[in-house]
Amino acid sequence: MTLRLRVATLNIHKGVSHLTRRLVVHELREALRELDADVVFLQEVQGANRRHSLRHAAVPKEPQHRFLAGDQWASAYGRNAVYGDGHHGNAILSRFPIVAAENEDVSAYRFERRGLLHCVVAVPGWTRDLHCVCVHLSLGERGRRRQLGALVARLEAVAARDLPLVVAGDFNDWRGRAGAILGARLGLAEASAQARGRLARTYPSFLPFLRLDRIYIRGFRVAGARVHRGAPWSLLTDHLVVSADLEAVAGPVAAGPRR
Secondary structure, eight states: OOOEEEEEEEEOGGGBOTTTOOBOHHHHHHHHHHHTOSEEEEEEEEEEEHHHHHHOTTOOSSOHHHHHHTTTOEEEEEEEEEETTEEEEEEEEESSOEEEEEEEEOOSBTTBOOEEEEEEEOOTTOSSOEEEEEEEOOSSHHHHHHHHHHHHHHHHHHHHTTOOEEEEEEOOOTTOOHHHHHHHHHOOEEHHHHHHSSOOOOBSTTSOOBOOEEEEEESEEEEEEEEEOSTTHHHHOSSOEEEEEEEEOHHHHHSSSOO
């Protein structure tokens, strides 16, 4: 039975370099494969963009989440922002089957569309399914509070049933207030803080000083956590990727029927 998982989160900036505006989705795919994570949480994933297709000859014909997943992962996509040329949102890539996926609209402002992408993953040998939520929270403090409230409301039943849970993404929480809410209401702990004693600095990628990208967990011990600095990551997007190696606690994965 697989008790150890590697998870990672990254805001991919729609697959276009923040420095040169060049298409980097092919390089992102190779870098993610080398990262070798079991579950990957992605934000600002381009589901479709006709303007990019006209501007860049190398734009993949399939949506970015499917292109990045390739034959390595299953994938789910939550469309959030829709505009004339296409749409973008969050995505989850999983080495294991995704048995259910739902995207909840938690937009706080008309000009800023946000969603919670909630996937249920069947890990071989586990009697409890793994619940994964990919988030990209608002830039505004009031919007983030509302979105954290929606996240808590969505996951209270999951937490009460003692199911393993990972919530990851770009929290835009530069005031550092999300952890107290998620800890008190859902029993979540942040992986980098558990492993290193502090949240990871991830933004901007070339000189990170803001701690925006997080991996919150329940039902796991943290074996290690890392911010991936330098090439190629700092050249591909404006955020750095965060990964964590997690060891499942026996109770949440072995107790009771699969749910």
